[in-house]
């Protein structure tokens with residue numbers, strides 16, 4: 051039996067708009083971000099998707115995105131599980147700094163390595179590998195069993211917690227994952243086979 055896993059990065063946050071490293075800080079969605087999340091709900095509703103359960107992080111931007119999507123598909127009261135394992139990568143000492151200011155201070159290349167490499171942590175923060183070390187076990191033990199039972203599962207989370215998840219799901223290398231970029235509020239629908247291999251992947255851009 052094949053199940054469905056829908057991954058969505060939260061809509062634009064106030065700190066995305068201001069170009070600040072966010073990590074575990076908790077800014078709200080912007081107006082645009084609310085709109086992106088509602089649009090994602092509408093696109094999933096148009097596909098006739100109904101969820102069995104939803105997962106999100108402990109951060110407001112992901113939780114509000116999750117709720118907008120559930121409202122959009124007519125499932126406002128669906129069982130929604132919040133867990134810190136799905137939080138954004140901890141950006142450590144970079145949290146709250148402007149990304150362009152960081153490039154000026156440390157250089158374009160160093161900042162790119164901190165943002166996109168697999169195993170180089172930003173100062174005081176998590177590498178993508180560190181993030182994966184909490185995301186992946188949570189996915190394997192808590193989320194995936196639902197999908198493998200044939201259920202339809204929503205995960206509303208963050209750019210890097212989802213990059214870590216996608217890396218493991220798709221079997222990407224540390225080199226491959228550097229190129230993975232997730233847009234805010236754009237759902238990715240995976241159909242998984244019963245043996246957890248990927249039957250199909252669709253990026254839902256409206």
Ligand SMILES: O=C(O)[C@H](O)COP(=O)(O)O
Nearest residue numbers: 070071072073138165209
């Ligand atoms: O935490 C952040 O700053 C963003 O959500 C993701 O940042 P990134 O684009 O640098 O990975």
